[in-house]
Amino acid sequence: MLETLSPKIIFAIASVFVSAVLLIYFAWRTIVTANWYKKGVDFYQAEDYEAAETAFRNCIAMNSTNDAVHLLLGDTLMRQGKVEDAIAQFQEVIRRAPKRADAYLRLSNAYMRQEQRAAAIEQLELARNILRKQRQINEAARVSRLLDKLK
Structure with a gap:
């Protein structure tokens, strides 16, 4: 056959x-x-x-390309006090998806936990700028108010 x-x-x-x-x-x-x-x-x-x-x-x-999972892993690591490992996860998301404002916000929070105020403020400013470009006005305003309190 x-x-x-x-x-x-x-x-x-x-x-x-x-x-x-x-x-x-x-x-x-x-x-x-x-x-x-x-x-x-x-x-x-x-x-x-x-x-x-x-x-x-x-x-x-x-x-390995699912940004949401990297963010959740970062949040999980933060809850365990593994701030350096969390920072690496947030930075990985930013490297791959630089327009993800939530990654910058989480990274800012991690820097605040490490008492790196200047680095935290820088990440908040980047997040605010992204939110403005994405026309998420309310979220950008919320970040601006937070920046005003930190400065």
């Missing part, structure tokens, strides 16, 4: 098979990542920050 199949048909069958395998693989990765994310959020809400950290790190191991 195989000798009667043309190379085109064999190629088509192989292409369909490879596509199906890849589809199954990516679907599995998506499901596993979503499960780790949900576990991390559940642990965070239950204030089990060590378990949340593990879940978020597992999620990042499956998909």
Whole structure:
């Protein structure tokens, strides 16, 4: 039977098979990542920050480009007093997505925890500028009021 199949048909069958395998693989990765994310959020809400950290790190191991998970991991690390590690997470998000004002706000908070007032103010100013450009006027005004208190 195989000798009667043309190379085109064999190629088509192989292409369909490879596509199906890849589809199954990516679907599995998506499901596993979503499960780790949900576990991390559940642990965070239950204030089990060590378990949340593990879940978020597992999620990042499956998909390192999810900025929301990096921010949540940073928040989790902050809750555990691991400020340097949290700063690294926030900076990673800023490096990849420089228009994420929430990353600058979180980074500012981390710097305040380290009593690095000037660095915190700088991050707040960057966040405010981004919020203004994104026409999030109320949020920008809130950050401006915070800056006025800090200066």
